[in-house]
Amino acid sequence: MVALSDLTAEQRRLLAEQTIELPSWAFGNSGTRFKVFATPGTPRDAFEKISDAAQVHKYTGVTPRVSLHVPWDLVDSFEELRAHADSLGVELGTINSNVFQDNDYKFGSLTNSDPAIRRKAIGEHLRCIEVMRATGSKVLKIWLGDGTNYPGQDSIADRQARLSDSLAEIYAALDEDQKLLLEYKFFEPAFYHTDVPDWGTALAHVLALGERAVVCLDTGHHAPGTNIEFIVVQLLRAGRLGAFDFNSRFYADDDLIVGAADPFQLFRIMHEIVSFGALDKDSGVNFMLDQCHNLEDKIPGEILSALNVQEATAKALLVDREALAKAQAEHEVIEANQILMDAFSTDVRPLLRELREEKGLDPDPLGAFARSGYLAKIEAERVGGQQAGWGA
Ligand code: PSV
Numbered sequence: 267m268v269a270l271s272d273l274t275a276e277q278r279r280l281l282a283e284q285t286i287e288l289p290s291w292a293f294g295n296s297g298t299r300f301k302v303f304a305t306p307g308t309p310r311d312a313f314e315k316i317s318d319a320a321q322v323h324k325y326t327g328v329t330p331r332v333s334l335h336v337p338w339d340l341v342d343s344f345e346e347l348r349a350h351a352d353s354l355g356v357e358l359g360t361i362n363s364n365v366f367q368d369n370d371y372k373f374g375s376l377t378n379s380d381p382a383i384r385r386k387a388i389g390e391h392l393r394c395i396e397v398m399r400a401t402g403s404k405v406l407k408i409w410l411g412d413g414t415n416y417p418g419q420d421s422i423a424d425r426q427a428r429l430s431d432s433l434a435e436i437y438a439a440l441d442e443d444q445k446l447l448l449e450y451k452f453f454e455p456a457f458y459h460t461d462v463p464d465w466g467t468a469l470a471h472v473l474a475l476g477e478r479a480v481v482c483l484d485t486g487h488h489a490p491g492t493n494i495e496f497i498v499v500q501l502l503r504a505g506r507l508g509a510f511d512f513n514s515r516f517y518a519d520d521d522l523i524v525g526a527a528d529p530f531q532l533f534r535i536m537h538e539i540v541s542f543g544a545l546d547k548d549s550g551v552n553f554m555l556d557q558c559h560n561l562e563d564k565i566p567g568e569i570l571s572a573l574n575v576q577e578a579t580a581k582a583l584l585v586d587r588e589a590l591a592k593a594q595a596e597h598e599v600i601e602a603n604q605i606l607m608d609a610f611s612t613d614v615r616p617l618l619r620e621l622r623e624e625k626g627l628d629p630d631p632l633g634a635f636a637r638s639g640y641l642a643k644i645e646a647e648r649v650g651g652q653q654a655g656w657g658a
């Protein structure tokens with residue numbers, strides 16, 4: 267067991283300053299293609315989603331930003347939404363575009379062979395850039411459902427060329443202080459090929475765009491057995507790891523609570539981040555969640571996710587890097603592995619409880635939230651209206 271005092275001042279600073287961005291859509295109803303189970307008290311608009319997200323920050327102290335998804339979070343006034351967030355002590359973060367739920371995009375959006383549909387999809391991104399100007403968001407995140415289901419269905423090469431042209435037009439429309447974040451996913455909804463399936467393709471596109479284009483690594487978007495921490499290193503080396511979309515997967519893109527399925531993988535990822543010096547808040551890597559809570563209550567689900575990321579980070583910081591470097595240089599295979607495993611096996615929960623107390627927070631965020639009665643309050647208040655969902 268370790269205490270806060272076992273950390274160096276620098277380790278302590280890194281841990282205390284780490285922040286995690288929450289997805290607005292985690293607070294809305296979601297489910298599978300079989301059924302969406304509604305929960306009483308679910309937000310009916312972006313304002314209520316922000317209120318719920320602010321609860322996560324209130325109890326964890328590490329989630330001061332919320333990503334928005336357009337059009338799911340469209341409101342009459344983004345200035346008002348920004349002021350609402352501000353009044354609750356959180357900020358509006360990344361803006362996610364959505365060109366995967368309109369009939370016109372059945373055969374592709376930014377890659378579609380029909381110039382009118384491509385234009386519409388580009389226009390949707392221009393609208394997101396307008397939203398960013400109103401919210402003060404600095405990052406436009408693009409994930410496409412584009413791809414084909416059958417060999418021969420469309421020309422892979424032509425689609426890549428169209429994608430590259432479309433992305434260049436969107437990139438050119440960004441302000442100087444705004445970034446483009448491109449997310450990859452190896453399959454789904456397309457099954458034969460996806461137009462941005464992997465980190466290599468995403469990297470090739472962002473490198474062609476320019477310095478303010480970076481890659482988003484969603485931990486659920488890889489084939490089973492993929493060494494994700496290796497990809498993390500590749501993107502860091504290229505200076506293009508813009509963000510994580512953290513979540514857990516057992517099978518496909520399950521979007522479960524991060525650290526639930528494979529806490530060791532999360533630790534290995536954070537170990538590479540810490541080793542590379544990318545944990546610092548100025549490193550340019552944004553630690554975001556991209557999750558859906560189909561069965562569990564959404565606010566506790568997000569609280570637990572933030573705690574899991576924090577735990578993996580604390581363990582990664584505890585790796586004795588000096589001893590590890592020595593063991594590696596001497597090719598002491600087992601020793602090197604044991605040094606890493608020692609850190610992973612350390613119970614960092616007492617240390618994190620201390621850190622929260624130091625920040626004036628309750629050491630037990632899940633318990634404190636449960637005791638607050640907030641869920642009962644929103645269940646009583648939020649009656650009528652249309653609950654927010656993922657628009658499927
Ligand atoms: C796609 O599966 C994805 O990971 C993208 O980040 C979308 O924006 C999000 O999920 C939608 O839930």
Ligand code: MN
Pocket residue numbers: 409449484511556
């Ligand atoms: Mn994602």
